[in-house]
Amino acid sequence: xxxxxxxxxxxxxxxxxxxxxxxxxxxxxxxxxxxxxxxxxxxxxxxxxxxxxxxxxxxxxxxxxxxxxxxxxxxxxxxxxxxxxxxxxxxxxxxxxxxxxxxxxxxxxxxxxxxxxxxxxxxxxxxxxxxxxxxxxxxxxxxxxxxxxxxxxxxxxxxxx
Amino acid sequence: xxxxxxxxxxxxxxxxxxxxxxxxxxxxxxxxxxxxxxxxxxxxxxxxxxxxxxxxxxxxxxxxxxxxxxx
Numbered sequence: 050x051x052x053x054x055x056x057x058x059x060x061x062x063x064x065x066x067x068x069x070x071x072x073x074x075x076x077x078x079x080x081x082x083x084x085x086x087x088x089x090x091x092x093x094x095x096x097x098x099x100x101x102x103x104x105x106x107x108x109x110x111x112x113x114x115x116x117x118x119x120x121x122x123x124x125x126x127x128x129x130x131x132x133x134x135x136x137x138x139x140x141x142x143x144x145x146x147x148x149x150x151x152x153x154x155x156x157x158x159x160x161x162x163x164x165x166x167x168x169x170x171x172x173x174x175x176x177x178x179x180x181x182x183x184x185x186x187x188x189x190x191x192x193x194x195x196x197x198x199x200x201x202x203x204x205x206x207x208x209x210x
Numbered sequence: 211x212x213x214x215x216x217x218x219x220x221x222x223x224x225x226x227x228x229x230x231x232x233x234x235x236x237x238x239x240x241x242x243x244x245x246x247x248x249x250x251x252x253x254x255x256x257x258x259x260x261x262x263x264x265x266x267x268x269x270x271x272x273x274x275x276x277x278x279x280x281x
Contacts, residue, residue, distance in 0.1 A: 081225065086237055086238075153239060210247070
């Protein structure tokens with residue numbers, strides 16, 4: 050019987066010297082999400098999107114039947130109804146924060162901190178401008194928008210740093 | 211802090227995603243570890259050491275600033 054060892058070694062050497070090695074090196078540097086990343090993202094979406102859908106439904110109901118400009122005392126109940134699905138969304142974000150690892154939690158905390166800081170600065174600025182005699186329509190929405198924008202921008206900055 | 215994580219990972223033929231799954235962290239976290247933007251907490255450092263079957267101090271190399279006691 051012939052010894053197959055040297056031939057196998059030659060085949061392996063040839064195989065490892067081919068572009069396969071080049072391909073693997075690039076593959077190792079790929080930015081593909083891991084299975085764990087996808088599982089975490091899937092769980093977050095399963096928590097998050099029902100809240101968004103419920104918010105859209107409640108908001109539509111409020112705009113259609115809430116009669117917020119009317120005089121019924123029930124309009125105050127209608128006005129706070131969207132808070133319920135909003136709390137669901139807050140729950141989704143908090144559950145996501147518990148699910149992710151330490152580094153991602155650090156990034157999330159920094160992003161939330163950025164949003165909070167922007168919202169606080171916006172509210173103080175608007176409050177002083179009001180004292181100075183300027184009037185605002187939908188002031189809560191201005192602060193909300195500033196906070197959300199701050200959160201999004203900080204998220205992008207800390208993720209790319 | 212510097213580390214040999216990328217070299218160790220590549221020596222095993224793993225992608226960042228493979229390593230992330232074995233450590234129970236995100237690929238983004240592995241990338242941050244390899245580029246020195248993030249120093250792991252002790253439990254993660256021990257998981258890395260166990261996975262590569264090496265002592266922690268042979269994987270992570272502290273900078274002078276990490277070991278100095280001056281503030």
